[in-house]
Amino acid sequence: MLESFADFFQQFAQENPRWNFIFFYEEKQAGKIWTGLKYTVWLSIACVIFSVIIGVIGAWLQGSNQRIARAVVQGYIQLFRNTPPFVQLLFFYFALGAFTPTYSPDGWLEVPIISNVGWAIISLSFFAGAFNVEIFRAGIEAVPHSTQEASESLGMSRLQTYRYVVLPLALRVSLPALNNNLVNLVKTTTQAFAIAVPELLYQCVTIWNDYPSAQYPAMLLMFVVYIGMVGILVFGMSRWERALRIPGYGK
Amino acid sequence: MTANSTWTPDQPIVSIKNVQKSFGDFQVLKGIDMDIQKGEVICIIGPSGSGKSTLIRCINALNDIQGGSIKVEGQEVHDPDLDKLELRKKVGMVFQQYNLFPHKTVLQNIMMAPVLVLKENKAEVEERARSLVKKVRLGGKEDAYPGELSGGQQQRVAIARSLAMRPDIMLFDEVTAALDPETVKEVLVTIKDLAEDGMTCILVTHEMGFAREVADHIYFTDRGVIVEHGPPNTFFDSAKDERTKLFLSQIL
Numbered sequence: 175m176l177e178s179f180a181d182f183f184q185q186f187a188q189e190n191p192r193w194n195f196i197f198f199y200e201e202k203q204a205g206k207i208w209t210g211l212k213y214t215v216w217l218s219i220a221c222v223i224f225s226v227i228i229g230v231i232g233a234w235l236q237g238s239n240q241r242i243a244r245a246v247v248q249g250y251i252q253l254f255r256n257t258p259p260f261v262q263l264l265f266f267y268f269a270l271g272a273f274t275p276t277y278s279p280d281g282w283l284e285v286p287i288i289s290n291v292g293w294a295i296i297s298l299s300f301f302a303g304a305f306n307v308e309i310f311r312a313g314i315e316a317v318p319h320s321t322q323e324a325s326e327s328l329g330m331s332r333l334q335t336y337r338y339v340v341l342p343l344a345l346r347v348s349l350p351a352l353n354n355n356l357v358n359l360v361k362t363t364t365q366a367f368a369i370a371v372p373e374l375l376y377q378c379v380t381i382w383n384d385y386p387s388a389q390y391p392a393m394l395l396m397f398v399v400y401i402g403m404v405g406i407l408v409f410g411m412s413r414w415e416r417a418l419r420i421p422g423y424g425k
Numbered sequence: 426m427t428a429n430s431t432w433t434p435d436q437p438i439v440s441i442k443n444v445q446k447s448f449g450d451f452q453v454l455k456g457i458d459m460d461i462q463k464g465e466v467i468c469i470i471g472p473s474g475s476g477k478s479t480l481i482r483c484i485n486a487l488n489d490i491q492g493g494s495i496k497v498e499g500q501e502v503h504d505p506d507l508d509k510l511e512l513r514k515k516v517g518m519v520f521q522q523y524n525l526f527p528h529k530t531v532l533q534n535i536m537m538a539p540v541l542v543l544k545e546n547k548a549e550v551e552e553r554a555r556s557l558v559k560k561v562r563l564g565g566k567e568d569a570y571p572g573e574l575s576g577g578q579q580q581r582v583a584i585a586r587s588l589a590m591r592p593d594i595m596l597f598d599e600v601t602a603a604l605d606p607e608t609v610k611e612v613l614v615t616i617k618d619l620a621e622d623g624m625t626c627i628l629v630t631h632e633m634g635f636a637r638e639v640a641d642h643i644y645f646t647d648r649g650v651i652v653e654h655g656p657p658n659t660f661f662d663s664a665k666d667e668r669t670k671l672f673l674s675q676i677l
């Protein structure tokens with residue numbers, strides 16, 4: 175079965191010289207795609223998790239009594255929301271990367287403690303996190319002040335009120351917007367290509383540099399993979415949204 | 426807590442002296458004095474905007490004050506060093522709009538604070554919560570969400586939720602004002618049960634019949650001052666002040 179699958183695409187490439195699906199019949203190229211896929215999935219999951227954590231903490235700090243904390247969050251949002259994520263990525267890797275300490279595993283090599291993958295995760299998480307702060311803030315503002323007062327007058331601390339009352343309610347309001355932002359984030363991970371993170375786009379480019387005939391098929395593959403990944407994310411998010419629905423509340 | 430140790434149950438449980446409160450330039454409370462003994466039921470009545478709700482919100486420090494003093498069990502409420510959590514363990518509050526947690530079931534609403542704030546054993550709290558649900562006559566609704574209940578039912582859950590903290594004092598802020606007339610009674614009956622059990626209750630209310638029946642003392646406020654106060658019979662039958670008479674004639 176697999177044999178005939180590979181044979182089919184080899185045959186297909188001979189008949190259609192611009193449509194060489196080389197990664198379907200050559201093991202080495204297939205391996206590149208798998209590696210790329212692994213990095214893309216890993217990058218997406220890490221960035222989604224960290225950006226949501228940044229969003230939750232940022233939104234909490236925005237409601238803080240400390241003026242400095244609020245100013246820091248506001249500055250962060252303005253900086254990361256209003257500059258191109260691509261430039262942020264380059265800046266993190268090249269400018270900040272130059273100052274990060276290195277270690278030497280063998281006495282000769284100097285390896286930075288934060289790899290390019292690390293910088294990609296940091297940079298993209300902070301980028302998407304800035305939007306998540308605003309998304310959660312909108313959700314928090316939709317929670318009636320009187321509900322928080324009730325929680326406070328039961329003796330709950332501000333943190334408990336946030337954790338058990340405000341956040342669960344705000345999350346329900348925020349989910350559709352969060353969904354959108356996370357979809358964007360997953361697609362933006364392709365920009366890690368620029369700092370040589372071996373994710374899917376990077377691998378595809380190396381393939382089509384070696385085999386120009388594989389360029390269109392590789393692009394096609396990218397589309398299919400991203401549609402699949404975003405599809406899974408959206409499916410998961412809408413399942414979550416349904417699971418959080420409360421009987422008799424905000425139809 | 427040092428001030429607390431000097432308080433004994435024969436002294437007023439809530440002592441309000443010359444309380445001043447402003448929102449911006451607008452002075453809401455202009456020198457309020459009130460002494461409430463343990464186990465007393467107090468009704469505060471008066472026209473809208475007279476500062477009734479503001480006053481009871483000051484008692485559990487939801488609002489701050491600009492002058493005067495409020496002591497709960499001897500503890501100054503508006504001491505900047507006050508541990509608000511300690512105060513709120515002693516003082517329960519029920520709101521006009523119920524303010525239940527819509528994402529929690531009836532039982533979870535009641536159990537939340539005792540588990541999180543008092544760090545009590547979950548199984549014990551659940552047992553207490555179940556008996557409170559029965560006490561407010563909502564047996565069978567333990568697993569319903571607030572959105573599935575009527576206003577009167579939600580308000581009784583809110584009362585149970587407050588009681589689960591075993592407060593010494595309960596504040597009721599116009600708790601029947603948002604209810605349909607036919608559900609007002611079920612909430613009032615619940616409060617009356619509480620009062621008969623000896624709970625110190627401070628109510629802001631427009632239910633004059635209820636105030637007359639249940640209250641030990643009525644305060645009438647208008648434009649930020651206490652115009653007149655007294656035991657219900659004296660107050661309702663032989664009010665002296667013109668403003669009180671006018672108000673009573675309009676409302677009764």
